[in-house]
Amino acid sequence: MNIKTLLVGMAIAVPMLITGCGGSNVVIEISTAPPASMEVNQSATIAATVTGAGTNSGVDWSCTPVGSCGTFTPANTDSGASTVYMAPRTAGPVMIIATSTKNARKSTSVSVNITAVTNTSDITGNYTFSASGVEQDFTEPYAVAGSIAIDGATGKITGGEQDFFNSNGPDIFPADPITTGTISVGDDGRGTLTLTPTSAPAEIFSITVVNNKHILITQFQAAATTSGSLDFQTAPSSVPTGRNAFALLDSAFADAFGGVLTSNGATLTASEADDDLEGATTFGFSITAGSSFTAPDADGRGTFTLNDPNFGAFTVAYYVVGPEAFRLIEFDDVGFAVGSMYGQGAGNFANMMGSKFVFGQSGVEQGANIGFFSAAGQYTGNGTNALSAGVADVNEGDGNPIKAGSLTGSAYIVNANGYGAITLSGLTTDNLANFGIYAVDPAINVADPNSASGGGGAVMLDLDVNNIGIGIVAPQATSPTFTGNFAFSQAGVFQTATTLAWYGLLGQVASDGTSKFVGLADYNELNTAQTPGVTVSGTYTADGANAGRSTATLTVNGAATPNNITIYQASSSLLLHVDVDSTTVGGNQLATIGLGVFEQQQ
Numbered sequence: 001m002n003i004k005t006l007l008v009g010m011a012i013a014v015p016m017l018i019t020g021c022g023g024s025n026v027v028i029e030i031s032t033a034p035p036a037s038m039e040v041n042q043s044a045t046i047a048a049t050v051t052g053a054g055t056n057s058g059v060d061w062s063c064t065p066v067g068s069c070g071t072f073t074p075a076n077t078d079s080g081a082s083t084v085y086m087a088p089r090t091a092g093p094v095m096i097i098a099t100s101t102k103n104a105r106k107s108t109s110v111s112v113n114i115t116a117v118t119n120t121s122d123i124t125g126n127y128t129f130s131a132s133g134v135e136q137d138f139t140e141p142y143a144v145a146g147s148i149a150i151d152g153a154t155g156k157i158t159g160g161e162q163d164f165f166n167s168n169g170p171d172i173f174p175a176d177p178i179t180t181g182t183i184s185v186g187d188d189g190r191g192t193l194t195l196t197p198t199s200a201p202a203e204i205f206s207i208t209v210v211n212n213k214h215i216l217i218t219q220f221q222a223a224a225t226t227s228g229s230l231d232f233q234t235a236p237s238s239v240p241t242g243r244n245a246f247a248l249l250d251s252a253f254a255d256a257f258g259g260v261l262t263s264n265g266a267t268l269t270a271s272e273a274d275d276d277l278e279g280a281t282t283f284g285f286s287i288t289a290g291s292s293f294t295a296p297d298a299d300g301r302g303t304f305t306l307n308d309p310n311f312g313a314f315t316v317a318y319y320v321v322g323p324e325a326f327r328l329i330e331f332d333d334v335g336f337a338v339g340s341m342y343g344q345g346a347g348n349f350a351n352m353m354g355s356k357f358v359f360g361q362s363g364v365e366q367g368a369n370i371g372f373f374s375a376a377g378q379y380t381g382n383g384t385n386a387l388s389a390g391v392a393d394v395n396e397g398d399g400n401p402i403k404a405g406s407l408t409g410s411a412y413i414v415n416a417n418g419y420g421a422i423t424l425s426g427l428t429t430d431n432l433a434n435f436g437i438y439a440v441d442p443a444i445n446v447a448d449p450n451s452a453s454g455g456g457g458a459v460m461l462d463l464d465v466n467n468i469g470i471g472i473v474a475p476q477a478t479s480p481t482f483t484g485n486f487a488f489s490q491a492g493v494f495q496t497a498t499t500l501a502w503y504g505l506l507g508q509v510a511s512d513g514t515s516k517f518v519g520l521a522d523y524n525e526l527n528t529a530q531t532p533g534v535t536v537s538g539t540y541t542a543d544g545a546n547a548g549r550s551t552a553t554l555t556v557n558g559a560a561t562p563n564n565i566t567i568y569q570a571s572s573s574l575l576l577h578v579d580v581d582s583t584t585v586g587g588n589q590l591a592t593i594g595l596g597v598f599e600q601q602q
Helices: 003-022 349-354
Strands: 027-032 037-039 043-051 059-064 071-073 082-086 092-100 107-115 125-135 141-151 156-166 171-185 190-197 203-211 214-219 224-232 241-250 255-264 268-277 280-285 292-294 301-308 312-322 325-330 338-343 356-365 372-381 387-395 402-406 411-414 419-423 434-439 458-463 467-475 483-495 500-512 516-525 529-542 549-556 563-569 574-579 581-585 588-600
Touching (some): 125 312, 125 338, 141 325, 156 325, 214 588, 224 500, 241 434, 356 574, 387 588
Antiparallel strands (some): 027 043, 141 156, 156 171, 190 203, 214 224, 241 338, 301 312, 312 325, 325 338, 356 372, 372 387, 419 434, 500 516, 563 574
16 A cells, blocks of 8 residues: 555545544433323423433433424433423424434434313213303492303304393393304313303303313403303203202392202202391201292203392202202392302211311402402311311402411311301401301212212301302312313402402413413403413412412413412312402502412313
């Protein structure tokens, strides 16, 4: 070999050596793979390992289709270190790509199928709905309840019936046929429901699917804001039999009315009820005399005449959800009450005295404050006659919100028939002191009547002079998780120095199980703006002194100042939250008074 040949050979060899040092023998592989299938908005911890020359610079993460395939936190990792992949809000196939930071020509990938929470076609059959709130002048109650037939394959409402009242008119439309309507649901469970009744105004609802038998709804139009639910209807011919717990609130007349009534399927045979009419309370009275009911029609609508000795006889329509679940709405132009009724089964409820529960309630307030209140809390019975533990957060808009006010030592009783009460000291919970508690069948979930889990609890009333409200009580599980996709709602009123406005917020969020949730929601500020798809984010911290309680911030639509909320967790699938923002500045009461839920999507 001559010198020229040798030099040529060396010139060829040098680039090969440089390439080798730059990573020609780099091998990259997914060491912790994501699941083959993930639901929208869900996260997975993944990792990739880089071996070979020049591997100390780690891994760059990306995915396709670009812009709609998800995110990585962080987007660059060391070899073998983990990143968190967050799936997008839309369903479809994505490709996750791990690339060597040192040598961009070296990469590996894995495919993941992103699945929807639900589809419109899953929402099919007969459903009962109920929603209540306020209409345009901010103070007058507005409510609607009914049943509809949904054809999920076409997204059409094919029939139904509803009762409607707007107390400002008053406009009252009982047994009003629903002629047409539509329903649509996105991959994250958020969607829209429209209804066209024969006589009442057309209705537009934002909806978020919890499961194909339970959907949260809120009115999404300038005329009104409401909150409620749409629940799959089983056995629409069911009549109330045995013992039933009920609770009704008429915010127009500041009247709370509830208790336990017994039916033989044709008439009321016994009852024990409580009433608070503008602070004038009557406890443990009978409504049997003068009360009656009719069997439901083909849409599951029947009627009750209830004889309240304080308010007088009034008539409500009931719409069947199932044999032990009914939505109630008054239609007689005497009052404007709405609520629910649940069967009690054959249970003896004395065992509730030693159990743990979470509660949430809201209503109207009399006196010098804004005029509305909301509260949430948790408690444990001592097994005999008092609460052995418990705290509550209360917001009356008076500039002094109660945070973790102690309930320990408060009087507590639940009789064998499910009629009960809690009497608080009133010193640690502002003006809240008297609750009526009416137990439901342990097989019934008060938040989701078609759910086979999480049953038991009660409906409740606030029976105070200055506070008249309605709420629910749910059993509290031990060490629940807060992870995954959740339907999220909040409804209430806010006041600034110049504005008093009702609002509704409904959407979907994903919680990381440790400290954060993020999602999208539709926001309705009554008579002002309806804004779809605003961002919702929050951070939460467990209360080390009160297991099951968390403090949190809630940021809506990128607001510079987040709201402060308190979360009480009943189970892995149900959390109640209350807004605790309230101050007084320059003599003005500034507050956001709201109550809402997180319900896990399934």
